[in-house]
Amino acid sequence: MDLGLHSSTVSGGVSGLGICYTTAKKKKGMNVGFVNFENAEHIINAVEVLKERPSNGKQIKVADAVRRSEEKKKNIEIAISHSNTEHGPRIASSNPIEDTCAFIPSIVESVAAKAKTVRDVVTPLAHMSYGDQLEHKKNSLLQMLKRLTRNARKACPNAVTLPNWILKSREIGGLPCKLEGILKSPLVDGYRNKCEFSVGLSVDGRRTVGFMLGNFRDGMIAVEEPSGCPNVSRISCKYAMVFQDFLQSSELPVWNRIENTGFWRQFTVREGRSPSHVATDGNAGIEIAEVMLIVQVSSLGYESCMRSEFDRMVHVLVHGAAACSPPLPLTAIVVQDHVGISNAAPADCPLITLEIPKVEGGFGSEMTVTTETRIHDYISNLRFSISPTAFFQVNTFAAARLYSLAGDWAELSPDTILFDICCGTGTIGLTLAHRVGLVVGIEMNESAVSDANRNAEINGIKNCRFICGKAEDVMGSILKEYLEEPKHHGEVSGDPGNNVACSVENGSNNAISAGCLADHASAVDVSAANPKNKKEMLHCLDDEKMNKSANPTDQRKEEENPGHSSVAADISVEIKENCSSEKTNANDLNRIHIDNNDNSHNNACKQNTEIGTDTVHRFKKVVAIVDPPRVGLHPIVIKVLRSNPRIRRLVYISCNPESLVANAIELCTPTADKPEKAKGNRNWRNMSNAGLARHRLKSMPSSEPFQPVRAMAVDLFPHTPHCEMVMLMERL
Numbered sequence: 001m002d003l004g005l006h007s008s009t010v011s012g013g014v015s016g017l018g019i020c021y022t023t024a025k026k027k028k029g030m031n032v033g034f035v036n037f038e039n040a041e042h043i044i045n046a047v048e049v050l051k052e053r054p055s056n057g058k059q060i061k062v063a064d065a066v067r068r069s070e071e072k073k074k075n076i077e078i079a080i081s082h083s084n085t086e087h088g089p090r091i092a093s094s095n096p097i098e099d100t101c102a103f104i105p106s107i108v109e110s111v112a113a114k115a116k117t118v119r120d121v122v123t124p125l126a127h128m129s130y131g132d133q134l135e136h137k138k139n140s141l142l143q144m145l146k147r148l149t150r151n152a153r154k155a156c157p158n159a160v161t162l163p164n165w166i167l168k169s170r171e172i173g174g175l176p177c178k179l180e181g182i183l184k185s186p187l188v189d190g191y192r193n194k195c196e197f198s199v200g201l202s203v204d205g206r207r208t209v210g211f212m213l214g215n216f217r218d219g220m221i222a223v224e225e226p227s228g229c230p231n232v233s234r235i236s237c238k239y240a241m242v243f244q245d246f247l248q249s250s251e252l253p254v255w256n257r258i259e260n261t262g263f264w265r266q267f268t269v270r271e272g273r274s275p276s277h278v279a280t281d282g283n284a285g286i287e288i289a290e291v292m293l294i295v296q297v298s299s300l301g302y303e304s305c306m307r308s309e310f311d312r313m314v315h316v317l318v319h320g321a322a323a324c325s326p327p328l329p330l331t332a333i334v335v336q337d338h339v340g341i342s343n344a345a346p347a348d349c350p351l352i353t354l355e356i357p358k359v360e361g362g363f364g365s366e367m368t369v370t371t372e373t374r375i376h377d378y379i380s381n382l383r384f385s386i387s388p389t390a391f392f393q394v395n396t397f398a399a400a401r402l403y404s405l406a407g408d409w410a411e412l413s414p415d416t417i418l419f420d421i422c423c424g425t426g427t428i429g430l431t432l433a434h435r436v437g438l439v440v441g442i443e444m445n446e447s448a449v450s451d452a453n454r455n456a457e458i459n460g461i462k463n464c465r466f467i468c469g470k471a472e473d474v475m476g477s478i479l480k481e482y483l484e485e486p487k488h489h490g491e492v493s494g495d496p497g498n499n500v501a502c503s504v505e506n507g508s509n510n511a512i513s514a515g516c517l518a519d520h521a522s523a524v525d526v527s528a529a530n531p532k533n534k535k536e537m538l539h540c541l542d543d544e545k546m547n548k549s550a551n552p553t554d555q556r557k558e559e560e561n562p563g564h565s566s567v568a569a570d571i572s573v574e575i576k577e578n579c580s581s582e583k584t585n586a587n588d589l590n591r592i593h594i595d596n597n598d599n600s601h602n603n604a605c606k607q608n609t610e611i612g613t614d615t616v617h618r619f620k621k622v623v624a625i626v627d628p629p630r631v632g633l634h635p636i637v638i639k640v641l642r643s644n645p646r647i648r649r650l651v652y653i654s655c656n657p658e659s660l661v662a663n664a665i666e667l668c669t670p671t672a673d674k675p676e677k678a679k680g681n682r683n684w685r686n687m688s689n690a691g692l693a694r695h696r697l698k699s700m701p702s703s704e705p706f707q708p709v710r711a712m713a714v715d716l717f718p719h720t721p722h723c724e725m726v727m728l729m730e731r732l
């Protein structure tokens with residue numbers, strides 16, 4: 001049905017069906033569009049026409065949507081979607097607009113019946129007792145785990161015997177290994193140390209700081225206050241209210257998710273605790289010693305007036321915090337200037353720290369660009385310094401349980417080298433460092449890596465190295481660096497897989513630097529010289545595409561930030577020249593990384609100076625703990641882990657059991673003796689994560705699979721359906 005909804009925005013006109021509209025807008029990939037009408041008569045006409053004329057056999061569902069505040073007197077906006085999903089229509093943006101109600105009561109009624117509170121949306125298990133919540137989560141994890149067995153059985157090549165863990169699964173109800181239970185969160189209410197509040201309009205059109213009533217994709221953009229959500233801390237709630245008061249008098253507009261215009265976008269409260277004992281009385285607020293407020297704005301077009309608004313904002317926040325009883329801690333106020341469509345800003349998004357004046361003294365904010373703004377938290381008696389954009393588990397007390405469980409299962413000893421993959425600020429590696437010989441952490445967020453190095457230093461830990469880079473880009477060369485025998489000076493080592501490494505021994509610094517080079521060298525070999533490897537890389541790129549599909553946020557970030565692509569063909573030749581020389585100096589490395597628009601890995605290389613290659617090769621046991629983001633591990637990382645026979649033990653920590661299951665299919669299913677040639681799959685968009693994993697397994701190089709040995713969950717997110725899952729995988 002042509003309502004002008006196929007492109008992004010169409011303004012004004014009469015559709016082929018005789019529907020008069022002011023604007024019609026639909027974003028690519030969404031099954032919801034927004035249409036504005038001049039008056040209620042036009043709406044009624046549109047609703048009737050759409051009811052009578054299904055689009056390509058699909059019924060179109062119509063509901064009201066929150067109007068743009070500035071235009072509320074004139075235009076009335078409704079949301080339109082195809083009701084073609086399994087579960088029926090997914091429209092329910094609830095906005096009891098007075099004049100709309102009068103004209104289309106049936107629509108409003110149906111919307112009201114479905115309306116959910118923010119508590120239902122953000123904490124959908126809050127109506128259950130905590131015991132019931134844990135039982136509920138355990139049951140869904142059991143189903144998820146069974147999916148692993150089923151898919152691995154399906155994926156196991158015909159000519160290969162089923163592994164023991166699949167054969168034995170019948171004895172334990174189809175599970176790949178026992179699920180040993182679910183550890184409770186020490187704090188059940190107010191446990192979140194970080195809350196990202198949306199800024200927008202409430203259902204009645206008021207500027208509000210809180211949570212959205214649903215997904216933007218589903219056409220729900222109304223924001224409601226967070227006070228009903230039991231996972232939000234008292235301090236975060238209070239700050240949200242103080243900021244909301246400020247917004248209601250601000251002259252600058254709040255962000256409009258439909259138009260992608262406005263200034264105020266998001267308000268984040270991050271809390272740091274003092275090193276005192278765990279509070280078990282449910283009041284997390286009493287221990288909070290530090291608070292960082294991060295205000296996300298989009299400054300485009302508001303540059304000239306934003307300074308005075310920041311001054312006013314600081315004033316309101318500082319005085320609002322001081323007026324609370326007891327006064328709220330306030331350590332830092334940071335502005336994040338982000339112009340992208342989604343609120344998920346890239347890690348290198350500019351940050352401005354606003355100076356906090358003393359309450360009694362004069363007032364006025366100083367804007368200084370700094371990277372020093374940070375808060376602190378404590379896990380296992382270690383102090384962690386956290387910068388504004390670095391990841392830190394949102395439930396600190398439960399995270400301590402998670403890390404200690406992972407450490408116990410990893411069976412660590414002084415002759416162990418531990419790879420902490422996706423290490424964030426170094427929490428896992430640092431809390432376990434005293435139990436191993438060496439920790440090597442890998443993390444893509446540059447400020448998290450610099451936090452990790454700082455955290456090692458402030459805790460006096462000397463056996464940790466943190467390397468900045470995407471795991472998929474750097475893992476191959478890092479494993480080579482640490483697990484292969486050292487090569488002679490200047491020797492170039494060949495790799496039977498898809499890497500060609502340059503090993504340059506030139507002191508301990510360069511031992512790591514060689515690792516940096518080796519990664520890029522692999523890109524050289526693939527893109528320029530070796531057609532066989534080129535195909536392999538194409539497959540990896542294909543994989544990457546597939547992986548992205550599972551994570552629209554990542555994909556969007558990449559679209560917004562195209563400079564971050566990990567394979568840059570135009571740097572290849574230059575790197576190759578560097579690799580072919582016997583020695584590499586710091587300038588060469590700088591050039592490589594600058595050309596690659598990413599000098600983070602290089603920085604990390606420079607920071608790690610204490611342990612030389614000779615030392616690292618003495619470790620008998622090699623253990624990896626992986627803690628990837630929701631999307632799971634990149635296919636290249638899975639391939640690298642699986643192809644390295646020295647890694648006997650792998651502890652997988654996952655905040656998304658679905659991606660754990662998909663990754664475990666690839667890690668734990670036997671491969672064919674001869675892997676199939678990597679083929680793209682046109683249908684990848686419609687495949688499940690498990691289906692994609694089975695598809696990728698076909699081209700996995702022949703290698704010994706891991707076996708799922710035990711699994712346990714840790715509840716980091718009471719009142720929500722989420723929890724962390726830990727699975728031990730071994731090569732027995």
Ligand SMILES: C[S@@+](CC[C@H](N)C(=O)[O-])C[C@H]1O[C@@H](n2cnc3c(N)ncnc32)[C@H](O)[C@@H]1O
Binds near residue numbers: 421471627628634
């Ligand atoms: C779930 S967090 C875990 C962080 C840390 N282990 C902790 O518990 O605090 C995932 C981390 O992976 C990082 N990350 C995401 N994608 C990555 C990639 N491709 N390579 C390396 N790190 C990545 C994120 O920046 C984030 O710090």
